[in-house]
Amino acid sequence: MEDKFVLAGREFSSRFILGSGKFDLDLINAAVEHAGAEIITLALRRVNSFNGNILDHIPQGITLLPNTSGARNAEEAVKIARLARAAGCGEFIKIEVIHDSKYLLPDNYETAKACEMLANEGFIPLPYMYPDLYAARDMVNAGAAAIMPLAAPIGSNQGLATKQFIRILIEEIDLPIIVDAGIGKPSQACEAMEMGAAAVMANTAIATAGNIVDMAKAFKHAIIAGRTAYLAGTGRVLDRASASSPLTGFIQD
Amino acid sequence: MEQQRIDHMKYLPDMEILEDSDIGEQVVSRMKAYDYNKYTADDVKRALEAEYLSTEDFGALLSPAAEPFLEQMARRATIETGKHFGSSVCLFTPLYIANYCENYCIYCGFNCHNKIRRAKLDYDGIRREMEAIAKTGMEEILILTGESRKMSDVEYIGKACEIAHEYFKNVGIEVYPMNTDEYAYLHKCGADYVTVFQETYNSDKYETLHLAGHKRIFPYRLNAQERAIRGGMRGVAFAALLGLDDFRKDAYAVGTHAYLLQRKYPHAEISFSCPRLRPIINNDKINPKDVHERQLLQVMCAYRIFMPFAGLTISTRERAGFRDNVVGMCATKISAGVSTGIGSHTEEESKGDNQFEISDDRSLDEVCAAIRAKGLQPVLNDYVYIPE
Secondary structure (H helix, E strand, C coil): CCCCEEECCEEECCCEEEECCCCCHHHHHHHHHHHCCCEEEEEHHHHHHHCCCHHHHCCCCCEEEEECCCECCHHHHHHHHHHHHHCCCCCEEEECEECCCCCCCECHHHHHHHHHHHHHCCCEEEEEECCCHHHHHHHHHHCCCCEEEECCCCCCCCCCCCHHHHHHHHHHCCCCEEEECCCCCHHHHHHHHHCCCCEEEECHHHHCCCCHHHHHHHHHHHHHHHHHHHHHCCHHHHHCCCCCCCCCCCCCC | CCCCCCCCCCCCCCCCCCCCCCHHHHHHHHHHHCCHHHCCHHHHHHHHHCCCCCHHHHHHHCCHHHHHHHHHHHHHHHHHHHHHHCCEEEEEEEEEEECCCCCCECCCCCCCCCCCCCCECCHHHHHHHHHHHHHCCCCEEEEEECCCCCCCCHHHHHHHHHHHHHHCCEEEEECCCCCHHHHHHHHHCCCCEEEEEEECCCHHHHHHHECCCHHHCHHHHHCHHHHHHHCCCCEEEEEECECCCCHHHHHHHHHHHHHHHHHHCCCCEEEEECCECCCECCECCCCCCCCCHHHHHHHHHHHHHHCCCCEEEECCCCCHHHHHHHECCCECEEECCCCCCECCCCCCCCCECCCCCCCCCCCHHHHHHHHHHCCCEEECCCCCCCCC
16 A cells, blocks of 8 residues: 555655755755655745745645744734735645744744634644644644644754654644654654654755755655654564563463 | 033933833943953863853853954854854845934944035935835845934834835834834834944943934933834844944943843844944044954854854945855845945935945845855845734
């Protein structure tokens, strides 16, 4: 059976979501081609900069996922989402509500509120959040289509700093868990996929690489490797060694 | 004849006092306590290794002990800029709409005793200038006036912001400091970013340079950014005019000021400017030697490493070669198509004289080409105005 990534009823072959915030637009095409990404996120505040021509910059067959970057509370996120819809970006909206200019950590409370308000307006909300189980449940109940926990502070390339908490979300939440922000190396993306993340999003790790095309390829392969390992179910074998002499070998009857 | 000077530490009537804030006092007292001679090479190395820098680390990077480490600072700064801004470089153009000034700042070409041609654009003139700038492709504008409440009142600036909002995606203002409600009004008119240069944080020196006018009141200017944030502005910019006083202490104060305000208002977008003195009209004597490019770069890298998420604007006062090289290393924003005269974007000859001589008069296209040549991406707008 073919392994598809299903997001709000839509099927994707690739589990790599490319962020574009730190990209030269001319390089997006190359990265998309070599990373095999089918979804690209883009801040509306950047969409805004192309006078409606942004779709010309996005390769054919790519789903654009606008985000509400710049919103400081739920109300602002809703206003930005409406602007994105008016600009022709569709119903998908990645919710980013940030009230801190230093670490750019998402505000879970406002994000959950925004989720509900946007779902009520017919959007498909994909909340970027700090991996907290209760907040994730609130977002699910509010109508989220996936949960996007951060691995580490955005742009930090620190990898899966929140690994144990993302693992809990993967176990407890029935929606796709997309690991977003902080992934710095292909090995970290692979690790996230191995533990059952539905997809990984990266931007800075590729944008700041010495060779963008090669790094895009490396991420593609790492994500496929991690997904394959997850499906193969080898994780438990790696977790615990099995003793060669069984502890219960003495039992006779 | 010696004129009676007003007390520079005493607020004038109508100036709002932030009774509940001590940020201004804290900045000044921390700056006074900052002794840059106490730092050693080890302190500098430790600061360069730290993942998150303390204000002590910042002090070390601004010290003379850090000068031999400029190359290492530039490398660390480049990494931080890449992490936080990627290949993006923002562009804007400043537009001077009036150069009337009520202040007597002895180093400034606009000061009220300087015999320069004064002018103020009417609304049609502002529109013509903005239209001409917008045609070049520019999407962000910074509106500047001389500091005269009489000649450029808040309503006039507000109207200029409204016109700007029609032509540009992002509107900033660099005008005289005002009260919270006035900032709130300008925010409603479409402005979201406020730049105020403190010039120097040394109040004793400040007093000897700003002899008359509203600007003479040191603490009112010092608290402008906090009032702007309270008025709903999204971002504020900080600067000292390096070279007016001890540039290391002033730079330390600028960083500390930004640091304390960011802690108190974590949502505020912070940015730095790094002006240093340039020759001005009718006064060739003022030509300080103390802040050379090396020191300027040290300050810029220190800002970047201390607050890696903050914006940093490089002014046209610097030569093209310097500007092009600091972009992507520590600077994240660069002006282009700059003319500091009044009406000079549409008139053959500007109506009012320049505030200072610029060193880089390249057009938007030329600056964009230089950015691309470095493998970076010119970004004309990275902002969305959220309507009420």
